[in-house]
Amino acid sequence: MAFNRIMLRTSLALGLALGLLAGCKKDAPSAPAPVVVPPVTSTPTPSQYGMPFAGVPNREDAVIYQVNMRAFSQTGNFAGVTARLDSIKAVGVNVLYLMPIYPVGATVTYASGPAAGTHATANSPYCVKDYRAVNPEFGTLADLRTLVDAAHARGLSVMLDWVPNHTSWDNAWITAHPDWYQKNPAGAITAVSNNGTTYADVAQLDFTNAAMRAELISAMKSWVFTANVDGFRCDYADFQPNDFWKQATDTLRSVRTHKLLLLAEGSRSANFTSGFDYNFGFGFYGGINNVFRNGSAATTFDALNTSEYVGATGTQQVVRYTTNHDVNGSDGTPVALFGGNAGAMSAFVIASLYKGIPFVYNGQEAGMTTAIPFPFTSVKVQWGAHPDVTRAYKQLLAARAASAALRSGTPTAYSTANVCAFTKTAGTDQAFVLANVRNTATTYPVPAALTGTWTNALQGGAVTVGTSISLPPYGYMVLKK
Numbered sequence: 001m002a003f004n005r006i007m008l009r010t011s012l013a014l015g016l017a018l019g020l021l022a023g024c025k026k027d028a029p030s031a032p033a034p035v036v037v038p039p040v041t042s043t044p045t046p047s048q049y050g051m052p053f054a055g056v057p058n059r060e061d062a063v064i065y066q067v068n069m070r071a072f073s074q075t076g077n078f079a080g081v082t083a084r085l086d087s088i089k090a091v092g093v094n095v096l097y098l099m100p101i102y103p104v105g106a107t108v109t110y111a112s113g114p115a116a117g118t119h120a121t122a123n124s125p126y127c128v129k130d131y132r133a134v135n136p137e138f139g140t141l142a143d144l145r146t147l148v149d150a151a152h153a154r155g156l157s158v159m160l161d162w163v164p165n166h167t168s169w170d171n172a173w174i175t176a177h178p179d180w181y182q183k184n185p186a187g188a189i190t191a192v193s194n195n196g197t198t199y200a201d202v203a204q205l206d207f208t209n210a211a212m213r214a215e216l217i218s219a220m221k222s223w224v225f226t227a228n229v230d231g232f233r234c235d236y237a238d239f240q241p242n243d244f245w246k247q248a249t250d251t252l253r254s255v256r257t258h259k260l261l262l263l264a265e266g267s268r269s270a271n272f273t274s275g276f277d278y279n280f281g282f283g284f285y286g287g288i289n290n291v292f293r294n295g296s297a298a299t300t301f302d303a304l305n306t307s308e309y310v311g312a313t314g315t316q317q318v319v320r321y322t323t324n325h326d327v328n329g330s331d332g333t334p335v336a337l338f339g340g341n342a343g344a345m346s347a348f349v350i351a352s353l354y355k356g357i358p359f360v361y362n363g364q365e366a367g368m369t370t371a372i373p374f375p376f377t378s379v380k381v382q383w384g385a386h387p388d389v390t391r392a393y394k395q396l397l398a399a400r401a402a403s404a405a406l407r408s409g410t411p412t413a414y415s416t417a418n419v420c421a422f423t424k425t426a427g428t429d430q431a432f433v434l435a436n437v438r439n440t441a442t443t444y445p446v447p448a449a450l451t452g453t454w455t456n457a458l459q460g461g462a463v464t465v466g467t468s469i470s471l472p473p474y475g476y477m478v479l480k481k
Contacts (some may be wrong), residue, residue, distance in 0.1 A: 032416020092397025231261030249275025269311025
C-alpha cells in the first residue's frame with residue numbers, strides 16, 4: 001500500500017464508500033497484541049512444478065519491472081505478457097513483478113443499514129477471492145506456468161504480488177472461518193479502516209488468529225511450488241505485525257530449493273529485521289515530487305539515503321521508483337509530473353543510480369503520457385510511440401549493469417540546489433553522476449577532486465571535466481573511470 005498519497009476509491013449506490021487498498025500507505029498502525037506463533041501446518045505443500053530457477057539475482061543486483069496485466073497488452077492476460085518478454089528483457093531488467101493474479105471478489109453483501117443488500121465490488125486486483133487460484137481473466141494456471149517458464153528461459157525471475165491484509169467479502173474464509181476476521185462490538189466482520197477512511201468491499205483479517213496466519217502463509221508458500229515463482233511483493237506490509245512477517249519470511253526461507261526475493265511495500269525499518277530484502281521508497285518518491293514539482297533543493301535526496309536505510313543491514317535495499325500502479329493512476333505519469341520526457345528521465349537517473357534498486361512500471365519506458373487509472377481496465381500501454389525514450393532507458397540501465405560502482409558503489413554527495421550530483425565508488429571502479437532537476441540550463445561548479453579525464457558511461461569516449469559543467473534543461477551526465 002502506498003503511503004501519503006491519494007487513494008483509489010469508488011462509491012456504492014447508496015453512498016457507502018467503496019475503496020480497495022490497491023497500494024495506499026496510511027498513518028502508522030497501532031501495535032497489535034502479541035501472538036503465539038505456531039508452525040505453519042495448514043494445507044499440505046503441493047508438489048514442485050518445474051525446476052527451481054538458478055538465475056535469481058542477488059538482492060542488491062535486482063532491477064524490477066512491474067507488470068499490470070490489464071493494461072500491459074491488448075489481450076490483458078498472461079499470454080500478452082509472455083509475447084513481450086523479449087522486449088521487457090531488452091529494457092535491462094532481471095525481475096518481473098506481476099500484480100495480483102488471483103480471482104477478484106465480485107460482490108459485497110450488507111445485512112443491514114442504508115446499504116443493505118448485495119453490491120458489485122470495484123473490481124480491484126487487490127480484493128482477493130481465493131489465494132490459491134488464478135484469475136480466469138488472465139488465463140489458466142498452465143498459462144501462468146508458461147509465462148514463468150518463458151521468463152526463466154530469458155534470465156528473468158518472477159515475483160508475485162501478495163495481498164495479506166484483507167480479503168473480498170465473497171472469499172470462502174468469510175463463511176468457513178469468520179473467526180479469522182476482525183469484528184465490531186456487535187460481532188460483525190469489519191471492513192478495512194484507516195485514518196477515518198473505510199474501504200468497504202474488503203474485510204479486515206485478524207492477525208491475532210494463529211490459524212489464519214498459518215493458512216495465509218501456507219497459501220503464499222504454495223505458489224513457490226505450484227508456479228515455480230521466485231519471490232513476492234507484499235502489499236500494505238507496514239500494517240501487519242512484525243512477528244507475522246518474521247513467521248512468513250522464516251517459512252519461505254526454509255524452502256532451500258529456491259532463492260526467493262521478498263519486497264515489503266512499506267517503509268518501516270522493522271521490515272528489514274523481519275526478513276525482507278527490500279523496503280519501498282515512498283520517501284524518495286516524495287523527494288522527487290518536492291524537487292521536480294515544488295522547487296525543493298536537489299540536496300533533498302542526500303538525507304533520504306540515510307533515513308530510508310535505517311534498519312537495513314548487509315545488502316538489504318530500498319526499491320526506488322518514479323512511478324508505479326498507484327501513483328500513475330492517482331498522480332499521473334512521470335512525463336506529466338516531472339517536466340516531459342526530459343524531466344522524467346532526469347528523475348529516473350537519480351532514482352535508479354543514486355542508491356537502491358531501480359524499478360520500471362510498464363509503459364514508463366515507452367514514454368506514456370496517459371495515466372492508467374484504477375481499476376486499470378480503460379487504458380492500454382501504447383508500445384513504440386517514443387523509441388527515443390525507450391532507447392534512453394535501455395542505455396542507462398545497460399551502463400548501470402556494466403559498472404560495479406553504479407550498481408552498488410558507496411555514494412558521496414556533491415549536490416547543489418539545482419543539480420543532483422554524486423560519486424559512487426566500488427573498489428577501483430568510480431562513477432560520477434549529475435542530473436539537472438530544473439527546466440532551465442544551469443552550470444555546475446565541479447569540486448576540484450572530481451576534475452580530470454572521465455569516460456562517458458552512456459555513449460563512450462573520453463570526457464575532460466574542468467572546473468564547471470554546463471547542463472541543458474533536465475540534462476544529465478553519467479561518467480566513469
